[in-house]
Amino acid sequence: MKLKGEYTFDASREEVWKIFRDPDVLMMALPGTKSLKQIGENDYEGELQVHIGPIAGSFGGKLTVSNEVPPESLTLTVEGNGKIGFVKGAGDVILINQGDTRTTIQYSGEIQIGGRVASVGQRLFDSVSKSMIDQGLNKLNGILQDRTAVHK
């Protein structure tokens, strides 16, 4: 399933880049994240609670950052499984400078799901994942705005 989109943050590229590497912030932002810890230079481990249609459950897994060209682009790879199935995917994120306090990110990637969540939730997966990403990005933007405000 392809995931593609764009979002504009009210912050500088450097600020946005930092946030993508800050597990505590990411955890606050992405809906359903129960835990997210850095376990290596480019590796994170965590647990994500999801609710897709009639299926609710959690995925435990790994998130890996690669192809870093700070502060321009990076690739995120995720692999997880749980009682409701498994998920794996990869996405490229490009950060475009729009000024001192504006950055647009473009993301494009693919996610594959399997198990119960695929058999029963597949129809809803698109809309649910979009909504989770939107919520997460909005929340991140809120955090960035607060930080920028603090600095001023």
Next chain:
Amino acid sequence: MTKHFIGERIKRNEDPRLLTGQALFVDDVEIPGMLHAAFKRSDYAHARILSIDVSTARERPGVVAIFTAQDMGEDWMPGPPLVSPPPTVKDVTFHSRRQAPLVKDIVRHAGETVAVVIAENRYIAEDAVEDILVEYEPLPVVTDLEQALAPDSPKVHDDLDSNLAAHMYQQKGDYESAKARADTIIKRRFYIDRGAAVAMENRGIIANWDEKSKQLTMWDTTQAPIPIRNGTAARLGLSDSQVRVIAPFVGGGFGPKIMMFYPEEMLLPWASKKLCRPIKWIEDRRENFYATTSERQQLHDVEMALTRDGHILGLKDDFLHDTGAFDPYGLTIPLNTQSHLMGSYVIENFSSNCTAVFTNKPIVTPVRGAGRQQGIFIIERMLDIACKELGIDPLEIRRKNFIPPDAFPYHNVIIDQAFSELIFDSGNYKAVFKKTLQMIDYERFVKEEQPRLRSKGKLVGIAIVPFIETTGVGPYEGARVQIETSGKVNVSTGYGTQGQGHFTSFAQIVSEQLGVAVKDVHIITGDTAEFHWGTGSFASRGAVVVGNAVHAAASSVRKKVLKQASKVLATPEDELELEDGLVRVADIPAKSISLGELAALANPLRGAVEPGTEPGLEATDYFGPQSGTTASGCHAMILEVDPETMMVDIKRYAVVEDCGKVLNPLIVEGQVHGGVSMGLGNAFYEKLQFDENGQILNASLADYLIVTSFEMPPHIETGHFETLSPLNKLGTKGVGEAGAIPVPALFAQALENAFQGRDLEILETPLSPNRLFELLQESRTTKEKSQ
């Protein structure tokens, strides 16, 4: 004998129990101390199992045992091959790979069983399944047939060189020389995709090993209780007599329940013997999509050689057949496909290469039609395409090529699923076709109604598709008929029943011979304690094979009755008649004796039973046909398509069915209606959707769309035509799968006819409103074409 039972619309014996909730299905069985099983299944379609951690699961209160493949030790072994590759076809390549009770190291399709939890109740068992932690190393998955044969494809069985499961070539005459003589060659590629049987009752098994009596009793929703008994006894080192398999009322079979030695069927008896407790497993609906077999995916490259006036000179079809991750069922389905590619027609030159391919998907075994549907889809589509290319009327091209009524038995040379030559025993395809045309008012619709509706902008289409169906194959079935002292008749057979009305149709056969009311004939099916020999219900063979065995046994009993009654009534046998449960002297009704009294006399408490005779009024007989009989039929339909939603409304539907001698018209009609509903599903609503990870994306009834009352035609008109089979005494042929077989071809023809102004060409099934829309977008109007 004046009263007739065969051919009557007799109400079913079994109905009162079914209607009042008093019929026993597998899940209704309760045994004191019974435990419940739930399976841990792989989410991955292809993966190596690195570890299985059951420690947390074991701690859960109420969990009695958890087993993995390792725990089975030396008892672990894959299931047996069920059907060998045809010995009568030359140079067959066949790699036999079968499923195992629990996966040992590599998972090969999503849903494979990795561990089993046995607990006090199903709720606890399912909770414990979730506690089991399996570590997998996911492996690359292959689902597409052509990709699976590419040299760099991931291999489903890494001990083989490729994913080629089997290869078989069959021919008749010489296609290449036919091609050289032809005026037109038509070439097309067809794609047919999977559908599931979706019986309303999911599978279920209860295994009860009683340590004290050393007996294993199993209740199983199987269509083949006797082979299950034999195989299970062998696997557990028991004698056949220590194992009893009961297939009670079964909520629909449709094919997948003839697949034998499913992982759960192998596991449960073993576990019961190990724990010395009865264990029950009932499949849930989501499991059913993965764990029960399905069928139909094939990819065909077809070529037809014709003369310019529409005579078929030859047909060539090279196709790929998806067998899933294992191939226990041999080449039955592709053999059926090949047997039906020539349809109802005289085709003197035929060539077909079939390649069966392993994929990381659930196992493929017959589902109503069992490969016949694909064959009929291809031949009928090719004829429709030929008509357009040659400018010939679709009715004419069929009439020209039908096997004529005087050409029977018609030798089709190639080998069929019974491993013998494909010979059509009897039929009159032209007459059946004509009758169908009349029933649907074809001419009037095409000449008057259709133009009128079209002028109003309606997208209406009409279609007619004839078909043949091989049925009634061997090896054999048997039956025992016994008249009790009560005057009632007991009949036992090893065959099973999943709704086909055997308790009534077989009784009618007995009633016809013995003059006993149908309600007084008690039929027992599906219990290996009652009858020891038989194979199972598949290939539309019940009426033919069991019916004739019952007929033979009943006739033998009739002979005994007449012989004995003749002595008792001091009257020659030819002056006696059997009616209303009595043996009467014709013209002297007062001189009679009841069958019950005769039965008592035949089993004396004193005196002797004469040498060379047997006590009682009982006989056991078998019927083993040399080859199957060929049923045929024709379906016609008028439909309307909504131009905005692409939803289809069927306005009229007519069926003419030739299944030889009809035993019970009500039952035959029911089979046809049910078959049509499944056929409609395969044409437009049902498709098992796999993604590239081998995941089923519509594994629920909310997304896998079963036809409801709304999708059915308002009324299916059924007509009968009887060409008796010369191969059995009853003259009967099978009809169980017939309703489903021609429907996808019919649908395609009707849709193309509805969109006559466009060059819509349908080369695939199942369709859907979405897919129809896409195909229409790709097609052009005839006006655009000429520009």
Next chain:
Amino acid sequence: MNNSFNLSITVNGIQYEREVEPRLLLSDFLRHDLGLTGTHVGCEHGVCGACTILFDDEPARSCLMFAVTAHGHHVTTVEGLGSIDHLSPLQESFREAHGLQCGFCTPGFLTTLTAFLKENPDPSEDEIREAISGNLCRCTGYQHIMDAVKLAAEKSGN
């Protein structure tokens, strides 16, 4: 057993008191705790309708209910509609019209239709078709079921 609840429920006119787990499905309670195995389970996600019972005389999917939600209510299952020796007119019509083959979906149709015919004793063909559209049958193709309902309506009319 985790938490248990004192369930009091009337089924087919008989009152039962049982200790049940809150998560026990009504279908499982009827089938296994009470031994009323006429109600069948086809999907456990509310689509097929085989598990349909009458909950305070209204058709309801017993696979989508917990037994505890039926506390204090009355439930009618297929066993409450008739007996082998006394089939209801609807059951008799099903038999005459060959409206069942394997019989697995049949109890769900019977309960649904019993409620339907009570409200609509003289239904049109379209109304019947709609009334049964929520129940799946894989064997009959629905035609003989439609015939059975028409026959039952006629019988009640007499």
